Amino acid sequence: MYQIWLKRLTNSKGLTVSKNHYFYLSKEIMNKRIKRILENIKSILKYPTIHAALSKKNKLYFFSYSWSFGGGERVFVDMLNLFKEEHPICFVTGTSVTEGFRKEYEAAAHTINLNRWSQKKGLKGYMLKKVAKAINSQKEVTIVGWSSEFMYELIPLLATHVKIIDITHNFTDNGKGLELKTLPYVPRINKRIVGSKGLIQQFEDLYKDNNIPLNYVDRLVFIRNRIPFDNFLPKKDYDNQLQVVFVARNSPEKRSEILIKAAEKCQQENLPVVFKMIGDYDPKKIKAPSNVEMVGIVNDKNIVNEYYKNAHILLLTSQREGWGLVIFEAMNFGVVPISTNVGDLSYYVSNEKANGVLIENRDDSELLAQLFADEIKRFCNDSAQLKKYSQNAFETVKELVETSDFEEVYRSVILGKSE
Missing domain, CATH: 1.10.20 (Histone, subunit A)
Structure with a gap:
C-alpha cells in the first residue's frame, strides 16, 4: 500500500x-x-515561554528573518544593541541556517525563535493573532522588522496606534522578492529604513510600477550601516605569499564558483597566493584547488578578525548586494577589496580612490573569474601599490566611522513619534 x-x-x-x-x-x-x-x-513545548513574554508590557518588538551568519544579521544586531535598555522582544521568524549571531541576539533582546509557529500554516495563524493582541494592548508601541514575512502578515491585525518600521537591505533578483509582498501594506508602514542609497530609487520604481502614490517614497530613510573600527592598521607580510579571504554565506547570489575559478587561474599561473574561504561551504561538495583553504563556519568575530589582520585582499563575487558590509569590515584591517560593482560600493571604493577595485558585474562567470585573477596578479607583481591601497582602505573606513550617524538616526526613527 x-x-x-x-x-x-x-x-x-x-x-x-x-x-x-x-x-x-x-x-x-x-x-x-x-x-x-x-x-x-x-x-x-516552547509555547509557555512565548506566552510569558507576550504577557509582559513592552514598547518595542523586533522581527528578524534569522540569526545566521550574514551582513543583514550583523546590522540587525548593531541596531538591537542600541535599544538593549528598553528590554525589547525579538522574534526570529525564518529559518536560521547556522547559529551565527544567536548569542549576540540573545544578549541584546529577549529573543524567541518562533520556528514552526511562524511557518506551519495552522500554528502561524494562531500565533499571528496572539502576537497582534499583545502588541495592540500596549499604549505606545513600535514594531521593527527585517525580511520577516511574519511581520508583514501581522500588519492587517494591528491597531492604528501601532508604529510600524520596515528595514530593507536589498531587493531580490528573481522578481519574486519579499519587497513585492509588502506592497499592500505600504500606506500602513510608517518608515522604511534602507541600507543603501540605490534602494531609494528601486523603491520609487517599484511604487510607480504598482500605482502606489510616490509621496510614500518620503517615508524612506537611508541609514549607513555601522562599521567596526579599531583605529589600528596591522602590519602585513608583503614579501611572501599573499592571502585572499572570501567571507560569505552559501547562497547562490554570492557566486562562490567564481572564487574557485579565479583560484584555479591563479594556480595555473603559479601566483604566490592562498585563498581562505570562510562560510558554510561543504568541502565534500566543492571541488577546490589546493590553493584554497576551506575554513568553514566562523561565528566568533574575533577569529574572523584574525583572518582579516593577516589577509591582503578580500574577494566579493556577488551578483547583488545592498551595501556590502563585509567589504568595510575587511577594509577596517587594511584588506584591499576586489569586488563586483554592486549596491552602493561605487560611492566608496574605486581605483581612482586607490582603496580597492570594482569589476563590472557580468553573468559570464568564466570572464569574471579571469578579471578577478588579473587584478590579483597585478597586486602580486606590485606590492608597493598593494600597500598603498591597504593604507587608503583603512583611511576610508576611518572617515566613514567619523561621519557616521547610525545611532542617532536609528534612535530618532524608532523612538520618535510616528507620522
Whole structure:
C-alpha cells in the first residue's frame, strides 16, 4: 500500500522511480516527516515561554528573518544593541541556517525563535493573532522588522496606534522578492529604513510600477550601516605569499564558483597566493584547488578578525548586494577589496580612490573569474601599490566611522513619534 501511494506521489510530480529506489525514497520521506513532527513538538513545548513574554508590557518588538551568519544579521544586531535598555522582544521568524549571531541576539533582546509557529500554516495563524493582541494592548508601541514575512502578515491585525518600521537591505533578483509582498501594506508602514542609497530609487520604481502614490517614497530613510573600527592598521607580510579571504554565506547570489575559478587561474599561473574561504561551504561538495583553504563556519568575530589582520585582499563575487558590509569590515584591517560593482560600493571604493577595485558585474562567470585573477596578479607583481591601497582602505573606513550617524538616526526613527 505504501509503495502504491509513493508511486502515485512520484508520478503526480512527473518523476520516474525504479522499484529498487522505493526503499531509499520512502526512508528519505519518513525522515523528513519525523523531522517535521519533532519540530512541531519542540515548537509547542516552547509555547509557555512565548506566552510569558507576550504577557509582559513592552514598547518595542523586533522581527528578524534569522540569526545566521550574514551582513543583514550583523546590522540587525548593531541596531538591537542600541535599544538593549528598553528590554525589547525579538522574534526570529525564518529559518536560521547556522547559529551565527544567536548569542549576540540573545544578549541584546529577549529573543524567541518562533520556528514552526511562524511557518506551519495552522500554528502561524494562531500565533499571528496572539502576537497582534499583545502588541495592540500596549499604549505606545513600535514594531521593527527585517525580511520577516511574519511581520508583514501581522500588519492587517494591528491597531492604528501601532508604529510600524520596515528595514530593507536589498531587493531580490528573481522578481519574486519579499519587497513585492509588502506592497499592500505600504500606506500602513510608517518608515522604511534602507541600507543603501540605490534602494531609494528601486523603491520609487517599484511604487510607480504598482500605482502606489510616490509621496510614500518620503517615508524612506537611508541609514549607513555601522562599521567596526579599531583605529589600528596591522602590519602585513608583503614579501611572501599573499592571502585572499572570501567571507560569505552559501547562497547562490554570492557566486562562490567564481572564487574557485579565479583560484584555479591563479594556480595555473603559479601566483604566490592562498585563498581562505570562510562560510558554510561543504568541502565534500566543492571541488577546490589546493590553493584554497576551506575554513568553514566562523561565528566568533574575533577569529574572523584574525583572518582579516593577516589577509591582503578580500574577494566579493556577488551578483547583488545592498551595501556590502563585509567589504568595510575587511577594509577596517587594511584588506584591499576586489569586488563586483554592486549596491552602493561605487560611492566608496574605486581605483581612482586607490582603496580597492570594482569589476563590472557580468553573468559570464568564466570572464569574471579571469578579471578577478588579473587584478590579483597585478597586486602580486606590485606590492608597493598593494600597500598603498591597504593604507587608503583603512583611511576610508576611518572617515566613514567619523561621519557616521547610525545611532542617532536609528534612535530618532524608532523612538520618535510616528507620522
